[in-house]
Amino acid sequence: MKIYFILLLMMLMSGVLTALISGCSPPADQDRINISQALSSSSKNECFETAEPPAQIQFPEDSGPHEDFQTEWWYYTGNLETAQGRQFGYQLTFFRQALSCEPVQGTSKWRTQGLYFAHFAVTDVREDTFVSDFRMNRQSLGIAGATSLPFTVWIDDWRAEQVKDRQVLSARGENTRIRLELFDEKPVILQGRKGWSQKGPEPGDASYYYSRPRLRTEGTLEIGSDTYAISGTSWFDHEWSTSALGTDVAGWDWFSVHLDDGRDLMVCQIRQKDGTSNGFGFGSISFSDGTYEVLSQDAFSIQPEGVWASPATNRKYPSGWKISLPCYGLDLTAAPLVKDQEHTHMFAYWEGAVRFAGKGPAGKRVTGMGYVELTGY
Numbered sequence: 001m002k003i004y005f006i007l008l009l010m011m012l013m014s015g016v017l018t019a020l021i022s023g024c025s026p027p028a029d030q031d032r033i034n035i036s037q038a039l040s041s042s043s044k045n046e047c048f049e050t051a052e053p054p055a056q057i058q059f060p061e062d063s064g065p066h067e068d069f070q071t072e073w074w075y076y077t078g079n080l081e082t083a084q085g086r087q088f089g090y091q092l093t094f095f096r097q098a099l100s101c102e103p104v105q106g107t108s109k110w111r112t113q114g115l116y117f118a119h120f121a122v123t124d125v126r127e128d129t130f131v132s133d134f135r136m137n138r139q140s141l142g143i144a145g146a147t148s149l150p151f152t153v154w155i156d157d158w159r160a161e162q163v164k165d166r167q168v169l170s171a172r173g174e175n176t177r178i179r180l181e182l183f184d185e186k187p188v189i190l191q192g193r194k195g196w197s198q199k200g201p202e203p204g205d206a207s208y209y210y211s212r213p214r215l216r217t218e219g220t221l222e223i224g225s226d227t228y229a230i231s232g233t234s235w236f237d238h239e240w241s242t243s244a245l246g247t248d249v250a251g252w253d254w255f256s257v258h259l260d261d262g263r264d265l266m267v268c269q270i271r272q273k274d275g276t277s278n279g280f281g282f283g284s285i286s287f288s289d290g291t292y293e294v295l296s297q298d299a300f301s302i303q304p305e306g307v308w309a310s311p312a313t314n315r316k317y318p319s320g321w322k323i324s325l326p327c328y329g330l331d332l333t334a335a336p337l338v339k340d341q342e343h344t345h346m347f348a349y350w351e352g353a354v355r356f357a358g359k360g361p362a363g364k365r366v367t368g369m370g371y372v373e374l375t376g377y
Helices: 007-014 016-021 035-039
Strands: 071-081 087-098 114-124 129-138 144-147 152-155 158-163 166-172 176-184 196-198 206-223 226-241 249-259 264-272 282-286 292-296 301-304 307-309 316-318 321-325 330-336 342-344 348-359 365-374
Touching: 071 206, 071 365, 087 152, 087 158, 087 176, 087 348, 114 144, 114 152, 114 176, 114 206, 114 348, 129 152, 129 342, 176 226, 206 264, 206 282, 226 249, 226 365, 249 321, 249 330, 249 348, 264 321, 330 365
Parallel strands: none
Antiparallel strands: 071 087, 071 226, 087 114, 114 129, 144 152, 152 158, 158 166, 166 176, 176 206, 196 206, 206 226, 249 264, 249 365, 264 282, 282 292, 301 321, 307 316, 321 330, 330 348, 342 348, 348 365
């Protein structure tokens, strides 16, 4: 469940696109896109396909773009460290938004049916810093795009691609740069109903959604003039859809966790405007042997424990949580590695590296690392 469900369409409607292309400075908070307004859009473009069961996801074909759908994203997050134990978090995410499902008119090579967006962020735990970079470009002249065989998605020199048995990521920010190699350590998870993930009560309020839950990760991170050899674990999500969420939705809280006992957990609750769940929360738990089970809303609970107020946007986010899965004997607490991991581009949201600890079956202590995304605050 990711934040750009309606973002690009709203940007075009609000005239923000022109400001971004012209290189203007970051917006004041009152000029940012409102998550409630974005998600409450009930418009449907009838010439796009919608996510309906059954999903019938196949590999490697479905690794790449699905241009019959309006919105799509490829989402990488992970916790890494040096051989000396210095910790970092990273996020590299690509978003595709179709502007039209009709054939593009005219002969100009600049014409396009879609735009690509991306975020690249690095959390430096020792320095208590978070750096986020943003890119956007059109799907023309090879500037940005995606392919299936082999899988590749890119914007300029930001890139994720399948190279033999691994995925290779590369991105350069204003003061940071990564090159990472990711190796599957577990099979793919088909989220929801064999890849069809329902988000609300209306027909089509759903996405096609799969995850690669545990990716062994190694490579290099550059910060300024310093280069670090790093390794760790990543989580990958790929979703595509067309429809908006319901008008009563305010945002969501999404968690991914790599536990040290070999289990990997993802849970997401979708919040209504009154703060309560809309009843369509979802998740999955992957076991050490690679088998997994899909979770419904009643399988878990998420309770915020603290608050962090952003000095940049004045928004207040939960900061610390209790997560319980009674049927799996899991009671976890989660704490951000850095309090301020807020993206403050045209859409303000919090996403960052988090440490987990608690009790597993028979009261055995478990720990882990993961990522949390918070929208609509």
